Amino acid sequence: MLFSGTKLSDxxxxxxxIILAGFALVGGAVxxxxxxxxxxxxxxxxxxxxxxxxVVRSITTPWMDTFWGWTTDLxxxxxxxxxxxxxxxxxxxxxxFSRWVGIYFAIVMIGISALxxxxxxxxxxxxxxxxxxxxxxGFSFPSGHTTGSVVFYGFLIYLIxxxxxxxxxxxxxxxxxxxxxxxxxxxxxxxxxxFFTDVVGGMLFGLAWLLVCIAALEITIWNQRRRQSGSVQxxxxxxxxxxxxxx
Numbered sequence: 001m002l003f004s005g006t007k008l009s010d011x012x013x014x015x016x017x018i019i020l021a022g023f024a025l026v027g028g029a030v031x032x033x034x035x036x037x038x039x040x041x042x043x044x045x046x047x048x049x050x051x052x053x054x055v056v057r058s059i060t061t062p063w064m065d066t067f068w069g070w071t072t073d074l075x076x077x078x079x080x081x082x083x084x085x086x087x088x089x090x091x092x093x094x095x096x097f098s099r100w101v102g103i104y105f106a107i108v109m110i111g112i113s114a115l116x117x118x119x120x121x122x123x124x125x126x127x128x129x130x131x132x133x134x135x136x137x138g139f140s141f142p143s144g145h146t147t148g149s150v151v152f153y154g155f156l157i158y159l160i161x162x163x164x165x166x167x168x169x170x171x172x173x174x175x176x177x178x179x180x181x182x183x184x185x186x187x188x189x190x191x192x193x194x195f196f197t198d199v200v201g202g203m204l205f206g207l208a209w210l211l212v213c214i215a216a217l218e219i220t221i222w223n224q225r226r227r228q229s230g231s232v233q234x235x236x237x238x239x240x241x242x243x244x245x246x247x
Contacts, residue, residue: 052189052196053128060190068187075145075184080152084109087156097162098224104217105155112151112209116144119205129192143194146202147209149184153177154210 091102120139127140157174188194
């Protein structure tokens, strides 16, 4: 059975509250901030955005166009979706981790997709440039490539951390993944389909949602282990009592 050993009772009230609070606080707080800041975002340009655009224009070269084009594909909806399905299958069927790890991975990916779309519609910030070639369509804030990359590759970092790999390998792989996340975000600025503040917002928002879900996952697994430990202790106590009765 796919979910053998995993019961709904393992999903503690604390976990449910954390997940709902994650949606409500992260999505709701940003939404209300949007209402207050919408006029500013639509009518004014941030200095950091203008500076980033000027820097990009000064360093643009053909080989960098190719490099950043390939890099941005690693955060595309198509790539992240395919990679997420593959990872989910691995977590549910082949990994040594609890089935809850796979379940929460699905929650974190579906959640970030829904919340990012909600924020884009709420802000309605126009892009600096519309380029369908690089998925540069729709509203601009926050960067969907960035939020998706932070959550997907960030969850991979979490899996590496809890894996039995040796510390040198953990550091090497996780630093590489961290750099990849940053590069995907920067690629959106270089290609001109996002403002720098779109990327920063995507980084912060994606990280907040990822940490909320990982915290809920850890609480769920802890609750599951506590239940299993209690069952083992009860069984052991019963065997001891039966032996004493026979003696």
